[in-house]
Amino acid sequence: MKNQINTIPEKINESDFVFERPSFLSKIFNLKMVLNTASVLSLFVIWGLLVNFGIYRFVLIPGPAEVLEWGIKWMGSKDFWMDASLSTLRVLGGFTFACLIAIPTGLMIGWNKIFSDLTFPTLEILRPIPGIAYIPIAILFFPWEEASVAFICFVGAFFPILLNTITGVKLIDRDYFRAAQCLGSKPRHIFWHIVVPGALPSISTGAALGMGIAWMASVAGEMISGKWGLGYRIWEAYTLIRYPLIVDGMIVIGLLGLGSSTLIRFITLRLIPWRKAITESLDESITK
Amino acid sequence: MVDSNHKGEVVFENVTRAVQTKKTETIILDHCSFVIESGKLTVLIGPSGCGKTTIINLIAGYEKPDRGKVLIDGKPVAGPDRERLVAFQETALFPWLTCYDNVMFGPLATKVMTREEAHEQAINLLEKVGLGDFLYKYPMQLSGGMMRRAELARALINRPTVMLMDEPFRGLDAMTRELMQEYYLRLVEESHGTHLFVTSEIEEAIFLADRLIIMTNKPSRVKHALDIDLPRPRIASVLRSKRYLELKALTLEILHEEAVKASMASGKADIAIDSGLRT
Numbered sequence: 001m002k003n004q005i006n007t008i009p010e011k012i013n014e015s016d017f018v019f020e021r022p023s024f025l026s027k028i029f030n031l032k033m034v035l036n037t038a039s040v041l042s043l044f045v046i047w048g049l050l051v052n053f054g055i056y057r058f059v060l061i062p063g064p065a066e067v068l069e070w071g072i073k074w075m076g077s078k079d080f081w082m083d084a085s086l087s088t089l090r091v092l093g094g095f096t097f098a099c100l101i102a103i104p105t106g107l108m109i110g111w112n113k114i115f116s117d118l119t120f121p122t123l124e125i126l127r128p129i130p131g132i133a134y135i136p137i138a139i140l141f142f143p144w145e146e147a148s149v150a151f152i153c154f155v156g157a158f159f160p161i162l163l164n165t166i167t168g169v170k171l172i173d174r175d176y177f178r179a180a181q182c183l184g185s186k187p188r189h190i191f192w193h194i195v196v197p198g199a200l201p202s203i204s205t206g207a208a209l210g211m212g213i214a215w216m217a218s219v220a221g222e223m224i225s226g227k228w229g230l231g232y233r234i235w236e237a238y239t240l241i242r243y244p245l246i247v248d249g250m251i252v253i254g255l256l257g258l259g260s261s262t263l264i265r266f267i268t269l270r271l272i273p274w275r276k277a278i279t280e281s282l283d284e285s286i287t288k
Numbered sequence: 289m290v291d292s293n294h295k296g297e298v299v300f301e302n303v304t305r306a307v308q309t310k311k312t313e314t315i316i317l318d319h320c321s322f323v324i325e326s327g328k329l330t331v332l333i334g335p336s337g338c339g340k341t342t343i344i345n346l347i348a349g350y351e352k353p354d355r356g357k358v359l360i361d362g363k364p365v366a367g368p369d370r371e372r373l374v375a376f377q378e379t380a381l382f383p384w385l386t387c388y389d390n391v392m393f394g395p396l397a398t399k400v401m402t403r404e405e406a407h408e409q410a411i412n413l414l415e416k417v418g419l420g421d422f423l424y425k426y427p428m429q430l431s432g433g434m435m436r437r438a439e440l441a442r443a444l445i446n447r448p449t450v451m452l453m454d455e456p457f458r459g460l461d462a463m464t465r466e467l468m469q470e471y472y473l474r475l476v477e478e479s480h481g482t483h484l485f486v487t488s489e490i491e492e493a494i495f496l497a498d499r500l501i502i503m504t505n506k507p508s509r510v511k512h513a514l515d516i517d518l519p520r521p522r523i524a525s526v527l528r529s530k531r532y533l534e535l536k537a538l539t540l541e542i543l544h545e546e547a548v549k550a551s552m553a554s555g556k557a558d559i560a561i562d563s564g565l566r567t
Binding site for chain 2: 173178194274
Protein backbone atom coordinates (compact mmCIF):
# COMPACT_ATOMS: atom_id res chain seq x y z
CA MET A 1 0.00 0.00 0.00
CA LYS A 2 2.56 2.52 1.15
CA ASN A 3 4.71 2.59 -1.95
CA GLN A 4 1.70 3.07 -4.18
CA ILE A 5 0.99 6.44 -2.72
CA ASN A 6 3.54 8.86 -4.12
CA THR A 7 1.58 12.04 -3.92
CA ILE A 8 1.79 12.64 -0.18
CA PRO A 9 3.74 15.85 0.54
CA GLU A 10 6.93 15.20 2.44
CA LYS A 11 6.23 17.67 5.13
CA ILE A 12 2.89 17.63 6.83
CA ASN A 13 1.71 20.64 8.77
CA GLU A 14 -0.03 19.65 11.93
CA SER A 15 -2.42 22.52 11.49
CA ASP A 16 -3.71 20.79 8.34
CA PHE A 17 -5.46 18.31 10.53
CA VAL A 18 -8.00 19.03 13.20
CA PHE A 19 -8.23 16.24 15.70
CA GLU A 20 -11.43 16.11 17.63
CA ARG A 21 -10.45 15.00 21.08
CA PRO A 22 -13.36 13.51 23.00
CA SER A 23 -14.07 15.70 26.00
CA PHE A 24 -14.28 14.31 29.52
CA LEU A 25 -17.98 14.99 29.72
CA SER A 26 -18.80 13.33 26.44
CA LYS A 27 -16.98 10.20 27.63
CA ILE A 28 -19.29 9.78 30.61
CA PHE A 29 -22.47 11.17 29.16
CA ASN A 30 -22.58 9.60 25.78
CA LEU A 31 -25.96 9.62 24.15
CA LYS A 32 -26.58 5.92 24.61
CA MET A 33 -26.08 6.07 28.37
CA VAL A 34 -28.23 9.15 28.74
CA LEU A 35 -31.07 7.52 26.84
CA ASN A 36 -30.74 4.26 28.78
CA THR A 37 -30.84 6.03 32.11
CA ALA A 38 -33.75 8.20 31.03
CA SER A 39 -35.65 5.09 30.06
CA VAL A 40 -35.30 3.52 33.53
CA LEU A 41 -35.93 6.78 35.37
CA SER A 42 -39.09 7.54 33.44
CA LEU A 43 -40.56 4.22 34.61
CA PHE A 44 -40.17 5.32 38.24
CA VAL A 45 -41.36 8.85 37.55
CA ILE A 46 -44.53 7.72 35.77
CA TRP A 47 -45.23 5.18 38.52
CA GLY A 48 -44.65 7.82 41.22
CA LEU A 49 -46.92 10.33 39.52
CA LEU A 50 -49.72 7.83 38.99
CA VAL A 51 -49.65 6.84 42.66
CA ASN A 52 -49.15 10.38 43.95
CA PHE A 53 -52.14 11.81 42.13
CA GLY A 54 -54.20 8.72 42.83
CA ILE A 55 -55.22 8.26 39.24
CA TYR A 56 -57.93 5.59 38.94
CA ARG A 57 -57.18 2.85 41.47
CA PHE A 58 -53.50 3.67 41.80
CA VAL A 59 -54.24 4.88 45.32
CA LEU A 60 -54.18 1.23 46.31
CA ILE A 61 -50.70 0.65 44.87
CA PRO A 62 -47.65 1.44 47.02
CA GLY A 63 -45.52 4.32 45.75
CA PRO A 64 -41.75 4.38 45.10
CA ALA A 65 -40.84 5.91 48.49
CA GLU A 66 -42.67 3.23 50.50
CA VAL A 67 -41.27 0.50 48.30
CA LEU A 68 -37.75 1.81 48.82
CA GLU A 69 -38.22 1.92 52.57
CA TRP A 70 -39.51 -1.66 52.76
CA GLY A 71 -36.92 -2.80 50.28
CA ILE A 72 -34.03 -1.57 52.40
CA LYS A 73 -35.47 -3.32 55.45
CA TRP A 74 -35.99 -6.55 53.51
CA MET A 75 -32.51 -6.53 51.98
CA GLY A 76 -30.99 -6.17 55.45
CA SER A 77 -32.65 -9.37 56.62
CA LYS A 78 -31.58 -12.98 56.15
CA ASP A 79 -34.88 -13.66 54.36
CA PHE A 80 -33.88 -11.67 51.32
CA TRP A 81 -30.67 -13.58 50.69
CA MET A 82 -32.42 -16.92 51.13
CA ASP A 83 -35.22 -15.87 48.78
CA ALA A 84 -32.98 -14.49 46.08
CA SER A 85 -30.39 -17.28 46.14
CA LEU A 86 -32.91 -20.12 46.31
CA SER A 87 -34.96 -18.71 43.44
CA THR A 88 -31.83 -18.24 41.36
CA LEU A 89 -30.64 -21.77 42.08
CA ARG A 90 -34.01 -23.25 41.13
CA VAL A 91 -34.12 -21.30 37.89
CA LEU A 92 -30.52 -22.11 36.96
CA GLY A 93 -31.01 -25.76 37.88
CA GLY A 94 -34.12 -26.15 35.75
CA PHE A 95 -32.59 -24.14 32.93
CA THR A 96 -29.37 -26.16 32.88
CA PHE A 97 -31.26 -29.44 32.70
CA ALA A 98 -33.44 -28.01 29.94
CA CYS A 99 -30.33 -27.08 27.92
CA LEU A 100 -28.72 -30.47 28.50
CA ILE A 101 -31.74 -32.31 27.17
CA ALA A 102 -33.30 -29.89 24.68
CA ILE A 103 -30.16 -29.00 22.70
CA PRO A 104 -29.01 -32.55 21.83
CA THR A 105 -32.61 -33.62 21.17
CA GLY A 106 -33.20 -30.59 18.95
CA LEU A 107 -30.00 -31.20 17.00
CA MET A 108 -31.00 -34.79 16.37
CA ILE A 109 -34.57 -33.91 15.39
CA GLY A 110 -33.34 -31.25 12.97
CA TRP A 111 -30.72 -33.46 11.43
CA ASN A 112 -32.09 -36.99 11.41
CA LYS A 113 -35.39 -37.68 9.68
CA ILE A 114 -36.04 -40.96 11.49
CA PHE A 115 -35.34 -39.50 14.91
CA SER A 116 -37.56 -36.57 14.02
CA ASP A 117 -40.49 -38.77 12.99
CA LEU A 118 -40.01 -40.82 16.13
CA THR A 119 -40.05 -38.00 18.67
CA PHE A 120 -41.56 -34.88 17.19
CA PRO A 121 -45.30 -35.77 17.34
CA THR A 122 -45.07 -36.64 21.03
CA LEU A 123 -43.24 -33.43 21.77
CA GLU A 124 -45.85 -31.48 19.82
CA ILE A 125 -48.56 -32.86 22.11
CA LEU A 126 -46.61 -31.97 25.23
CA ARG A 127 -45.64 -28.52 23.98
CA PRO A 128 -48.93 -26.63 24.46
CA ILE A 129 -49.14 -27.73 28.11
CA PRO A 130 -47.85 -24.75 30.08
CA GLY A 131 -45.26 -25.30 32.80
CA ILE A 132 -47.72 -24.07 35.40
CA ALA A 133 -50.09 -26.93 34.62
CA TYR A 134 -47.41 -29.32 35.86
CA ILE A 135 -47.38 -27.84 39.36
CA PRO A 136 -49.77 -30.30 41.07
CA ILE A 137 -48.12 -33.28 39.41
CA ALA A 138 -44.69 -31.95 40.30
CA ILE A 139 -45.66 -31.54 43.96
CA LEU A 140 -47.04 -35.07 44.00
CA PHE A 141 -44.12 -36.59 42.19
CA PHE A 142 -41.07 -34.96 43.75
CA PRO A 143 -40.42 -35.70 47.41
CA TRP A 144 -38.25 -32.60 47.57
CA GLU A 145 -39.81 -29.22 47.10
CA GLU A 146 -36.73 -27.64 45.50
CA ALA A 147 -36.91 -30.28 42.79
CA SER A 148 -40.56 -29.60 42.07
CA VAL A 149 -40.01 -25.87 41.47
CA ALA A 150 -36.86 -26.57 39.42
CA PHE A 151 -38.91 -29.03 37.38
CA ILE A 152 -41.50 -26.36 36.58
CA CYS A 153 -38.64 -24.11 35.40
CA PHE A 154 -37.28 -26.99 33.35
CA VAL A 155 -40.60 -27.48 31.56
CA GLY A 156 -40.87 -23.75 30.87
CA ALA A 157 -37.36 -23.46 29.43
CA PHE A 158 -37.39 -26.75 27.54
CA PHE A 159 -39.60 -25.98 24.56
CA PRO A 160 -38.24 -22.60 23.47
CA ILE A 161 -34.75 -24.10 23.51
CA LEU A 162 -35.84 -27.25 21.69
CA LEU A 163 -37.80 -25.46 18.97
CA ASN A 164 -35.08 -22.90 18.33
CA THR A 165 -32.48 -25.65 18.10
CA ILE A 166 -34.58 -27.52 15.53
CA THR A 167 -35.13 -24.37 13.48
CA GLY A 168 -31.43 -23.58 13.77
CA VAL A 169 -30.51 -26.88 12.14
CA LYS A 170 -33.22 -26.65 9.49
CA LEU A 171 -32.12 -23.18 8.45
CA ILE A 172 -28.54 -24.22 7.70
CA ASP A 173 -27.95 -23.62 4.00
CA ARG A 174 -28.05 -26.82 1.94
CA ASP A 175 -24.87 -25.72 0.19
CA TYR A 176 -22.93 -26.03 3.44
CA PHE A 177 -23.83 -29.71 3.64
CA ARG A 178 -22.97 -30.22 0.00
CA ALA A 179 -19.70 -28.38 0.36
CA ALA A 180 -18.79 -30.44 3.42
CA GLN A 181 -19.66 -33.67 1.60
CA CYS A 182 -17.43 -32.95 -1.34
CA LEU A 183 -14.66 -31.81 0.98
CA GLY A 184 -14.70 -35.38 2.27
CA SER A 185 -16.69 -34.89 5.47
CA LYS A 186 -18.46 -38.00 6.79
CA PRO A 187 -21.82 -37.82 8.65
CA ARG A 188 -20.26 -37.73 12.13
CA HIS A 189 -17.87 -35.01 11.10
CA ILE A 190 -20.71 -33.10 9.44
CA PHE A 191 -22.72 -33.27 12.66
CA TRP A 192 -19.97 -31.73 14.78
CA HIS A 193 -18.58 -29.29 12.25
CA ILE A 194 -21.65 -28.15 10.32
CA VAL A 195 -24.81 -28.95 12.28
CA VAL A 196 -23.60 -27.83 15.70
CA PRO A 197 -21.92 -24.53 14.78
CA GLY A 198 -24.58 -23.78 12.17
CA ALA A 199 -27.36 -24.06 14.76
CA LEU A 200 -25.53 -22.20 17.54
CA PRO A 201 -26.87 -18.68 16.84
CA SER A 202 -30.42 -19.98 16.95
CA ILE A 203 -29.71 -22.06 20.06
CA SER A 204 -28.51 -18.95 21.84
CA THR A 205 -31.76 -17.17 20.98
CA GLY A 206 -33.64 -20.15 22.35
CA ALA A 207 -31.57 -20.11 25.54
CA ALA A 208 -32.31 -16.43 26.15
CA LEU A 209 -36.02 -17.03 25.62
CA GLY A 210 -35.96 -20.14 27.78
CA MET A 211 -34.27 -18.27 30.61
CA GLY A 212 -37.04 -15.67 30.64
CA ILE A 213 -39.73 -18.32 30.75
CA ALA A 214 -37.87 -20.22 33.49
CA TRP A 215 -38.11 -17.12 35.72
CA MET A 216 -41.78 -16.81 34.94
CA ALA A 217 -42.37 -20.43 35.83
CA SER A 218 -40.34 -20.22 39.03
CA VAL A 219 -42.53 -17.45 40.44
CA ALA A 220 -45.69 -19.40 39.72
CA GLY A 221 -44.20 -22.53 41.24
CA GLU A 222 -43.03 -20.76 44.39
CA MET A 223 -46.38 -19.09 44.95
CA ILE A 224 -47.92 -22.50 45.37
CA SER A 225 -45.20 -24.58 46.95
CA GLY A 226 -42.20 -23.57 48.97
CA LYS A 227 -41.21 -21.68 52.09
CA TRP A 228 -38.62 -19.47 50.51
CA GLY A 229 -38.17 -17.78 47.19
CA LEU A 230 -39.17 -14.54 45.54
CA GLY A 231 -42.48 -15.85 44.29
CA TYR A 232 -43.31 -17.13 47.74
CA ARG A 233 -42.31 -13.79 49.30
CA ILE A 234 -44.56 -11.85 46.92
CA TRP A 235 -47.54 -14.05 47.72
CA GLU A 236 -46.83 -13.89 51.44
CA ALA A 237 -46.61 -10.09 51.28
CA TYR A 238 -50.02 -10.05 49.64
CA THR A 239 -51.66 -12.27 52.25
CA LEU A 240 -50.04 -10.35 55.13
CA ILE A 241 -51.01 -6.98 53.57
CA ARG A 242 -47.37 -5.85 53.21
CA TYR A 243 -48.05 -4.41 49.78
CA PRO A 244 -44.78 -2.53 49.21
CA LEU A 245 -42.90 -5.80 49.59
CA ILE A 246 -44.77 -7.19 46.59
CA VAL A 247 -43.25 -4.53 44.38
CA ASP A 248 -39.83 -5.10 45.93
CA GLY A 249 -40.07 -8.75 45.03
CA MET A 250 -41.05 -7.84 41.48
CA ILE A 251 -38.10 -5.48 41.11
CA VAL A 252 -35.65 -8.08 42.36
CA ILE A 253 -37.01 -10.65 39.89
CA GLY A 254 -36.61 -8.09 37.12
CA LEU A 255 -33.02 -7.41 38.06
CA LEU A 256 -32.10 -11.07 38.42
CA GLY A 257 -33.75 -11.82 35.08
CA LEU A 258 -31.73 -9.02 33.49
CA GLY A 259 -28.58 -10.42 35.09
CA SER A 260 -29.17 -13.94 33.81
CA SER A 261 -29.94 -12.85 30.26
CA THR A 262 -26.77 -10.74 30.28
CA LEU A 263 -24.87 -13.81 31.42
CA ILE A 264 -26.31 -15.84 28.56
CA ARG A 265 -25.45 -13.17 26.05
CA PHE A 266 -21.91 -13.07 27.41
CA ILE A 267 -21.48 -16.83 27.20
CA THR A 268 -22.98 -17.17 23.73
CA LEU A 269 -20.87 -14.34 22.34
CA ARG A 270 -17.85 -16.35 23.44
CA LEU A 271 -19.19 -19.44 21.70
CA ILE A 272 -20.09 -17.58 18.52
CA PRO A 273 -17.10 -15.37 17.77
CA TRP A 274 -18.10 -15.02 14.11
CA ARG A 275 -21.30 -13.32 15.16
CA LYS A 276 -19.29 -10.79 17.08
CA ALA A 277 -17.16 -10.20 14.03
CA ILE A 278 -20.28 -9.56 11.99
CA THR A 279 -21.87 -7.13 14.43
CA GLU A 280 -18.58 -5.29 14.84
CA SER A 281 -18.19 -4.80 11.13
CA LEU A 282 -21.83 -3.69 10.97
CA ASP A 283 -21.28 -1.19 13.75
CA GLU A 284 -18.27 0.15 11.92
CA SER A 285 -20.16 0.62 8.71
CA ILE A 286 -22.97 2.38 10.55
CA THR A 287 -20.74 4.80 12.44
CA LYS A 288 -18.84 5.53 9.24
CA MET B 289 -4.08 -38.36 -27.12
CA VAL B 290 -4.83 -38.30 -23.41
CA ASP B 291 -1.86 -38.48 -21.09
CA SER B 292 -2.27 -41.73 -19.16
CA ASN B 293 -1.04 -40.09 -15.95
CA HIS B 294 -4.06 -37.87 -15.93
CA LYS B 295 -7.19 -39.07 -14.26
CA GLY B 296 -10.60 -37.55 -14.10
CA GLU B 297 -12.06 -38.09 -17.54
CA VAL B 298 -15.79 -37.40 -17.38
CA VAL B 299 -18.08 -39.02 -19.92
CA PHE B 300 -21.77 -38.25 -20.39
CA GLU B 301 -23.51 -41.06 -22.26
CA ASN B 302 -27.00 -40.22 -23.49
CA VAL B 303 -27.86 -38.58 -20.20
CA THR B 304 -31.48 -37.54 -19.73
CA ARG B 305 -32.56 -35.66 -16.67
CA ALA B 306 -36.06 -34.40 -16.00
CA VAL B 307 -37.61 -32.65 -13.06
CA GLN B 308 -41.00 -33.94 -12.13
CA THR B 309 -43.63 -31.97 -10.35
CA LYS B 310 -47.11 -33.32 -9.65
CA LYS B 311 -48.49 -32.83 -13.14
CA THR B 312 -45.67 -31.91 -15.44
CA GLU B 313 -42.28 -33.13 -16.37
CA THR B 314 -39.66 -30.64 -17.49
CA ILE B 315 -36.83 -32.17 -19.44
CA ILE B 316 -33.60 -30.42 -18.60
CA LEU B 317 -31.05 -32.63 -20.31
CA ASP B 318 -32.10 -34.62 -23.37
CA HIS B 319 -29.85 -37.46 -24.49
CA CYS B 320 -26.83 -35.40 -23.74
CA SER B 321 -23.44 -36.86 -24.63
CA PHE B 322 -20.02 -35.34 -24.33
CA VAL B 323 -16.57 -35.96 -22.95
CA ILE B 324 -14.61 -33.79 -20.55
CA GLU B 325 -11.00 -34.62 -21.24
CA SER B 326 -8.75 -35.23 -18.28
CA GLY B 327 -6.13 -32.69 -17.35
CA LYS B 328 -7.83 -29.94 -19.31
CA LEU B 329 -9.90 -26.93 -18.51
CA THR B 330 -13.25 -27.36 -20.18
CA VAL B 331 -15.67 -24.48 -20.17
CA LEU B 332 -19.37 -25.08 -20.52
CA ILE B 333 -21.33 -22.18 -21.94
CA GLY B 334 -24.94 -21.77 -22.86
CA PRO B 335 -28.00 -19.61 -22.36
CA SER B 336 -29.05 -19.19 -18.77
CA GLY B 337 -31.37 -21.86 -17.47
CA CYS B 338 -30.08 -24.44 -19.93
CA GLY B 339 -29.19 -26.97 -17.26
CA LYS B 340 -25.55 -26.14 -16.64
CA THR B 341 -25.95 -26.43 -12.88
CA THR B 342 -27.70 -29.77 -13.41
CA ILE B 343 -24.62 -31.04 -15.24
CA ILE B 344 -22.46 -29.95 -12.28
CA ASN B 345 -24.83 -31.66 -9.83
CA LEU B 346 -24.79 -34.87 -11.88
CA ILE B 347 -21.00 -35.01 -11.92
CA ALA B 348 -20.78 -34.08 -8.24
CA GLY B 349 -23.26 -36.82 -7.41
CA TYR B 350 -25.93 -34.59 -5.85
CA GLU B 351 -28.37 -35.70 -8.55
CA LYS B 352 -28.74 -38.92 -10.54
CA PRO B 353 -29.48 -39.20 -14.26
CA ASP B 354 -32.91 -40.53 -15.20
CA ARG B 355 -31.49 -42.26 -18.23
CA GLY B 356 -27.96 -42.73 -19.51
CA LYS B 357 -24.69 -42.76 -17.61
CA VAL B 358 -22.26 -40.34 -16.08
CA LEU B 359 -18.85 -41.99 -15.97
CA ILE B 360 -15.70 -40.84 -14.21
CA ASP B 361 -12.68 -42.75 -15.51
CA GLY B 362 -15.07 -45.43 -16.70
CA LYS B 363 -16.93 -45.81 -13.42
CA PRO B 364 -20.46 -44.49 -12.84
CA VAL B 365 -20.88 -41.71 -10.28
CA ALA B 366 -22.19 -42.91 -6.91
CA GLY B 367 -22.90 -39.97 -4.64
CA PRO B 368 -20.74 -37.04 -3.60
CA ASP B 369 -17.08 -37.74 -3.13
CA ARG B 370 -13.99 -35.72 -2.36
CA GLU B 371 -12.56 -36.65 -5.77
CA ARG B 372 -15.08 -34.24 -7.28
CA LEU B 373 -15.15 -30.82 -5.73
CA VAL B 374 -17.68 -28.10 -6.39
CA ALA B 375 -17.16 -24.37 -6.04
CA PHE B 376 -20.63 -22.91 -5.75
CA GLN B 377 -22.37 -19.96 -7.41
CA GLU B 378 -22.92 -18.25 -4.11
CA THR B 379 -20.07 -18.65 -1.72
CA ALA B 380 -20.42 -21.67 0.53
CA LEU B 381 -17.59 -20.81 2.91
CA PHE B 382 -18.60 -21.82 6.41
CA PRO B 383 -19.35 -18.55 8.21
CA TRP B 384 -18.35 -20.02 11.59
CA LEU B 385 -14.79 -20.75 10.48
CA THR B 386 -12.04 -18.28 9.72
CA CYS B 387 -10.56 -18.11 6.27
CA TYR B 388 -7.69 -20.37 7.36
CA ASP B 389 -9.95 -22.90 9.12
CA ASN B 390 -12.18 -23.07 6.07
CA VAL B 391 -9.20 -24.08 3.96
CA MET B 392 -8.12 -26.60 6.60
CA PHE B 393 -11.61 -28.17 6.69
CA GLY B 394 -11.04 -30.67 3.87
CA PRO B 395 -7.63 -31.97 5.00
CA LEU B 396 -8.79 -32.29 8.62
CA ALA B 397 -12.01 -34.08 7.62
CA THR B 398 -10.29 -36.65 5.43
CA LYS B 399 -6.98 -36.82 7.29
CA VAL B 400 -5.16 -37.60 4.05
CA MET B 401 -2.30 -35.39 5.18
CA THR B 402 -0.91 -34.43 8.56
CA ARG B 403 -1.95 -31.21 10.22
CA GLU B 404 1.53 -29.74 9.62
CA GLU B 405 1.46 -30.53 5.90
CA ALA B 406 -2.03 -29.14 5.61
CA HIS B 407 -1.06 -26.01 7.52
CA GLU B 408 1.87 -25.37 5.22
CA GLN B 409 -0.21 -25.84 2.10
CA ALA B 410 -3.10 -23.77 3.42
CA ILE B 411 -0.84 -20.82 4.18
CA ASN B 412 0.87 -21.24 0.86
CA LEU B 413 -2.38 -21.32 -1.12
CA LEU B 414 -3.95 -18.43 0.75
CA GLU B 415 -0.89 -16.32 0.10
CA LYS B 416 -1.01 -17.26 -3.54
CA VAL B 417 -4.56 -15.95 -3.84
CA GLY B 418 -3.62 -12.79 -1.98
CA LEU B 419 -5.24 -13.57 1.37
CA GLY B 420 -2.06 -13.85 3.41
CA ASP B 421 -3.10 -10.94 5.60
CA PHE B 422 -6.64 -12.22 6.12
CA LEU B 423 -6.03 -15.72 7.48
CA TYR B 424 -7.95 -15.24 10.69
CA LYS B 425 -10.82 -13.16 9.36
CA TYR B 426 -14.30 -14.63 9.17
CA PRO B 427 -15.93 -14.85 5.72
CA MET B 428 -18.37 -12.07 6.64
CA GLN B 429 -15.44 -9.73 7.14
CA LEU B 430 -14.15 -10.33 3.60
CA SER B 431 -15.24 -8.75 0.35
CA GLY B 432 -17.03 -10.76 -2.33
CA GLY B 433 -13.87 -11.28 -4.36
CA MET B 434 -11.88 -12.36 -1.32
CA MET B 435 -14.53 -14.93 -0.42
CA ARG B 436 -14.35 -16.47 -3.89
CA ARG B 437 -10.57 -16.64 -3.64
CA ALA B 438 -10.77 -18.28 -0.21
CA GLU B 439 -13.18 -20.76 -1.69
CA LEU B 440 -10.77 -21.55 -4.51
CA ALA B 441 -8.04 -22.19 -1.96
CA ARG B 442 -10.37 -24.35 0.13
CA ALA B 443 -11.14 -26.51 -2.89
CA LEU B 444 -7.69 -26.77 -4.42
CA ILE B 445 -5.89 -27.83 -1.22
CA ASN B 446 -7.64 -31.19 -1.58
CA ARG B 447 -6.21 -31.78 -5.07
CA PRO B 448 -9.49 -33.05 -6.48
CA THR B 449 -9.36 -35.20 -9.60
CA VAL B 450 -12.20 -33.18 -11.04
CA MET B 451 -12.81 -29.56 -10.10
CA LEU B 452 -16.29 -28.27 -10.82
CA MET B 453 -16.80 -24.53 -10.97
CA ASP B 454 -20.42 -23.40 -11.11
CA GLU B 455 -20.33 -19.80 -12.30
CA PRO B 456 -17.96 -19.06 -9.44
CA PHE B 457 -17.35 -15.44 -10.36
CA ARG B 458 -20.94 -14.44 -10.98
CA GLY B 459 -22.00 -11.23 -9.32
CA LEU B 460 -18.49 -9.81 -9.03
CA ASP B 461 -17.71 -6.46 -10.57
CA ALA B 462 -15.76 -6.46 -13.84
CA MET B 463 -12.39 -5.55 -12.29
CA THR B 464 -12.57 -8.17 -9.55
CA ARG B 465 -13.75 -10.72 -12.04
CA GLU B 466 -10.77 -10.17 -14.29
CA LEU B 467 -8.45 -10.49 -11.32
CA MET B 468 -10.18 -13.68 -10.20
CA GLN B 469 -9.80 -15.18 -13.66
CA GLU B 470 -6.08 -14.54 -13.53
CA TYR B 471 -5.74 -16.04 -10.05
CA TYR B 472 -7.75 -18.99 -11.18
CA LEU B 473 -5.74 -19.58 -14.34
CA ARG B 474 -2.49 -19.42 -12.41
CA LEU B 475 -3.75 -22.08 -9.99
CA VAL B 476 -5.15 -24.30 -12.77
CA GLU B 477 -1.99 -24.13 -14.85
CA GLU B 478 -0.09 -25.36 -11.78
CA SER B 479 -2.56 -28.03 -10.68
CA HIS B 480 -2.87 -30.04 -13.94
CA GLY B 481 -6.22 -31.45 -12.78
CA THR B 482 -9.41 -31.78 -14.76
CA HIS B 483 -11.49 -28.65 -14.53
CA LEU B 484 -15.02 -27.98 -15.61
CA PHE B 485 -15.97 -24.32 -15.54
CA VAL B 486 -19.54 -23.23 -16.13
CA THR B 487 -20.29 -19.69 -17.21
CA SER B 488 -22.61 -17.61 -19.33
CA GLU B 489 -19.95 -15.02 -20.23
CA ILE B 490 -18.30 -15.48 -23.61
CA GLU B 491 -15.15 -13.48 -22.84
CA GLU B 492 -14.55 -15.39 -19.65
CA ALA B 493 -15.20 -18.69 -21.39
CA ILE B 494 -12.70 -18.17 -24.21
CA PHE B 495 -10.09 -16.58 -21.97
CA LEU B 496 -10.05 -19.58 -19.63
CA ALA B 497 -10.78 -22.59 -21.79
CA ASP B 498 -8.75 -25.33 -23.38
CA ARG B 499 -11.95 -26.63 -24.77
CA LEU B 500 -15.29 -24.92 -25.07
CA ILE B 501 -18.57 -26.80 -25.00
CA ILE B 502 -21.58 -24.84 -26.18
CA MET B 503 -24.96 -26.03 -25.01
CA THR B 504 -28.33 -25.70 -26.71
CA ASN B 505 -31.33 -24.23 -24.98
CA LYS B 506 -33.61 -26.41 -22.85
CA PRO B 507 -33.79 -29.37 -23.26
CA SER B 508 -30.02 -29.24 -23.44
CA ARG B 509 -27.63 -31.03 -25.68
CA VAL B 510 -24.18 -30.24 -26.84
CA LYS B 511 -24.42 -27.86 -29.73
CA HIS B 512 -20.76 -27.51 -30.54
CA ALA B 513 -17.35 -28.18 -29.08
CA LEU B 514 -14.41 -25.91 -29.86
CA ASP B 515 -10.75 -26.35 -29.08
CA ILE B 516 -9.36 -23.05 -27.88
CA ASP B 517 -5.82 -23.01 -29.16
CA LEU B 518 -4.68 -19.80 -27.52
CA PRO B 519 -1.22 -20.07 -26.00
CA ARG B 520 -0.60 -20.79 -22.30
CA PRO B 521 0.16 -19.38 -19.85
CA ARG B 522 -2.67 -17.02 -20.72
CA ILE B 523 -2.26 -13.40 -19.90
CA ALA B 524 -4.61 -10.50 -20.39
CA SER B 525 -2.95 -9.49 -23.67
CA VAL B 526 -4.44 -12.60 -25.25
CA LEU B 527 -7.72 -10.71 -25.24
CA ARG B 528 -6.39 -8.45 -27.99
CA SER B 529 -4.98 -11.18 -30.22
CA LYS B 530 -6.47 -11.88 -33.64
CA ARG B 531 -7.13 -15.54 -32.85
CA TYR B 532 -9.08 -14.59 -29.74
CA LEU B 533 -11.32 -12.28 -31.73
CA GLU B 534 -11.91 -14.96 -34.36
CA LEU B 535 -12.88 -17.49 -31.70
CA LYS B 536 -15.15 -14.98 -30.04
CA ALA B 537 -16.90 -14.18 -33.31
CA LEU B 538 -17.40 -17.87 -33.98
CA THR B 539 -18.81 -18.51 -30.52
CA LEU B 540 -21.10 -15.53 -30.75
CA GLU B 541 -22.46 -16.77 -34.04
CA ILE B 542 -23.24 -20.19 -32.62
CA LEU B 543 -24.81 -18.75 -29.48
CA HIS B 544 -26.83 -16.23 -31.46
CA GLU B 545 -28.47 -19.02 -33.40
CA GLU B 546 -29.46 -20.58 -30.11
CA ALA B 547 -30.77 -17.33 -28.69
CA VAL B 548 -32.97 -16.79 -31.73
CA LYS B 549 -34.30 -20.32 -31.43
CA ALA B 550 -34.96 -19.78 -27.77
CA SER B 551 -36.93 -16.60 -28.31
CA MET B 552 -38.99 -18.29 -31.04
CA ALA B 553 -39.74 -21.21 -28.76
CA SER B 554 -40.62 -19.03 -25.82
CA GLY B 555 -44.11 -18.63 -27.27
CA LYS B 556 -44.64 -22.26 -26.50
CA ALA B 557 -43.61 -21.65 -22.93
CA ASP B 558 -41.53 -24.20 -21.09
CA ILE B 559 -41.26 -27.65 -22.45
CA ALA B 560 -43.78 -29.08 -20.10
CA ILE B 561 -45.05 -32.47 -21.02
CA ASP B 562 -48.05 -34.04 -19.44
CA SER B 563 -46.64 -36.90 -17.50
CA GLY B 564 -48.27 -39.57 -19.59
CA LEU B 565 -44.84 -41.16 -19.42
CA ARG B 566 -45.42 -42.06 -15.83
CA THR B 567 -47.97 -44.81 -15.59
